[in-house]
């Protein structure tokens with residue numbers, strides 16, 4: 001297996017470089033890209049990447065594998081390697097801190113901007129607020145987001161306007177709260193999104209949909225927000 | 235698309251990694267080490283009360299291990315059964331603990347539980363719903379109605395099979411709203427303990443910049459989670475390295491019931507990844523290679539929903555007696571296919587994903603290969619119901635450690651005793667996270683000053699950084715870690731034997747020597763994960779050694795601790811907590827609380843399911 005790995009340590013390297021590594025793995029079999037990274041790290045401990053749950057739910061190890069964004073821990077090597085070769089790079093579009101570790105500040109800031117928490121100022125009942133199974137169903141495909149940034153960092157609109165365009169992940173969450181029957185801040189939420197950038201920078205390229213390791217569909221959510229904005233305008 | 239480079243962070247580029255005499259200082263009323271469910275619940279309480287609060291976490295909070303919790307949070311909210319009663323939940327928990335759970339703490343958890351769960355719902359947690367719009371509850375192991383006499387209960391509140399994810403994100407979101415200060419991707423190295431034995435804060439490392447800081451606080455809360463990574467296979471995240479327990483032990487503080495490790499019946503064979511007990515709650519069951527539903531023989535009433543320790547032992551027994559499945563006859567199978575595609579996709583969508591990815595089977599049509607896998611640390615830093623850390627005073631009574639709290643899996647309050655019931659950990663997190671927050675709030679209101687710390691105190695807390703940075707040559711961290719994990723897996727599994735445990739204690743002492751001489755090859759400053767893994771190895775060793783010594787000392791079988799040389803429960807000698815004191819590596823006993831405030835004591839009886 002030949003691996004070409006993006007390396008950059010700001011203290012040691014003037015510029016990023018690609019390091020070529022060989023790893024002997026008899027029959028790639030079940031191996032995930034994260035397992036491969038772990039083996040490389042056992043040989044060269046200086047390789048830096050994030051990881052935690054190793055089962056695709058914590059969202060730490062989003063990386064770019066042969067040009068595709070995804071989670072290292074749930075992507076089988078056999079699925080992304082081409083002719084025994086694998087190129088690993090950090091997620092594109094965000095500043096690189098070191099090797100495969102990117103600075104997620106901008107991504108998180110966009111998430112925070114959409115006020116990602118339930119708003120409902122009515123005093124809560126002594127028990128839970130009721131919600132019908134049908135209303136609850138509307139949150140499926142939205143609440144499962146793991147904030148891995150695979151989508152936003154594959155989105156050209158986000159690359160060019162990371163300060164102003166909320167990006168697919170943030171917008172998916174914006175819709176998660178707009179769609180929640182328990183949330184009463186619909187009007188305020190929409191008002192904050194109606195400028196030309198926050199939502200309308202989305203050009204429907206749909207990279208986000210193919211990048212999302214959880215099978216979520218930010219483009220559809222963005223479409224729903226657009227409809228709500230347009231209806232509100234009338 | 236461009237890969238953008240960024241300017242190196244502005245901290246002094248080549249400053250020595252630590253010079254403890256010149257540590258920068260940050261000050262907070264409360265600092266919470268850990269941003270999992272427990273840490274975030276405590277953080278929320280403090281931030282809402284207006285105290286200057288920081289949550290310090292080695293991973294971005296939503297990447298904490300709580301995110302992996304699947305099945306749910308157990309609590310008598312009487313949605314599935316209008317007659318449900320928190321006292322029944324209490325009874326189950328006491329019995330599940332094999333009678334060494336503290337009854338005052340269990341009473342507190344079960345009785346205030348509903349309030350804590352409703353709070354989560356009000357904060358936005360997207361629970362699955364029943365037809366009447368209430369929170370959906372599913373059956374879990376060890377649950378009963380009417381004090382064990384009314385059959386199986388359905389008491390575990392669920393958001394599909396992603397309850398931990400839903401809970402952790404909801405808490406993080408509400409902390410954002412409350413203005414909690416987050417020190418994300420900061421690593422706590424050690425507690426700063428002053429000459430009076432009080433905790434003055436922590437020495438912590440900013441992972442991105444490599445900067446080392448004294449984070450000073452009036453109350454320090456350990457919410458660092460479990461240590462499943464002492465085992466070679468585990469359901470736990472790679473970050474579950476027992477850092478809080480390691481810190482407490484290095485500070486000379488005792489840990490409680492650390493020999494009690496839960497093996498979850500359904501870890502995916504080889505991968506170790508968990509499939510929730512909720513699978514069996516929804517009607518799935520285990521079969522051996524002959525397709526026999528063997529739990530009917532071991533637990534005729536509860537069957538597959540007996541307590542986890544019982545099911546895990548039965549599985550190992552099946553395998554040992556040659557009825558394991560697969561080429562090596564080394565696992566059993568979890569059968570869900572009879573539930574039908576609709577139920578499986580609706581109630582267990584995450585499991586379908588995991589089974590396909592890690593076992594290459596589609597549970598709608600195929601059986602999932604499973605083995606008992608290390609899952610949960612019942613032991614931890616002993617605390618009272620307010621989360622205050624305890625040690626023993628001169629007269630061997632409990633004494634509060636000033637300035638220190640512990641909550642969540644890192645703590646032992648103890649509500650789980652010798653065996654935790656499914657869904658009780660998430661409840662533990664929110665109930666005691668909140669309780670610790672409330673207590674700190676109250677203490678601050680009465681007025682507390684920062685505790686003094688001398689240069690020597692700081693030096694001690696930073697010593698590990700210096701040691702690793704001065705290492706030259708020696709064995710690698712990766713190799714030593716693997717050796718430790720293998721040793722624990724083989725010798726401290728579902729069944730344990732005195733002889734092997736004694737041999738392991740010697741091997742661990744040797745490992746301690748070798749780890750002391752080991753080599754940190756990469757001494758760079760920025761986002762140095764090799765340094766983190768070295769620091770974590772120290773913690774794994776502390777937890778593993780404490781586990782081994784106490785497990786060997788507890789000469790009985792109780793809950794998750796099953797010995798082949800002492801096969802019976804010994805209430806005369808061991809109806810008590812164990813305490814491990816690190817200095818002299820001494821094992822002591824501590825009384826279990828049998829005095830709940832509002833109900834009668836549940837007296838120990840033989841445990842059957």
Ligand SMILES: Cc1cc2nc3c(=O)[nH]c(=O)nc-3n(C[C@H](O)[C@H](O)[C@H](O)COP(=O)(O)OP(=O)(O)OC[C@H]3O[C@@H](n4cnc5c(N)ncnc54)[C@H](O)[C@@H]3O)c2cc1C
Pocket residue numbers: 267268269270271272273290291292293294295298299300301302303304305306307308397398420421422423457458459460469470471473474477478508510609610641642643644656657658659660661663
């Ligand atoms: C796969 C799986 C499924 C589970 N399902 C359920 C379930 O359905 N129901 C249930 O009740 N329980 C379940 N459990 C158990 C439960 O999830 C855990 O016990 C619980 O989430 C632990 O929470 P915590 O807040 O104590 O710690 P964690 O969530 O583990 O968080 C620990 C925090 O501490 C931080 N930290 C650790 N060390 C340091 C350090 N040195 N410096 C700085 N920060 C540090 C981490 O960054 C993290 O933020 C499950 C466990 C597993 C493994």
Ligand code: SF4
Pocket residue numbers: 144145146147148149150151152168169172211212213214215216218
């Ligand atoms: S929408 Fe999908 S790709 Fe985007 S952050 Fe969420 S989980 Fe990751």
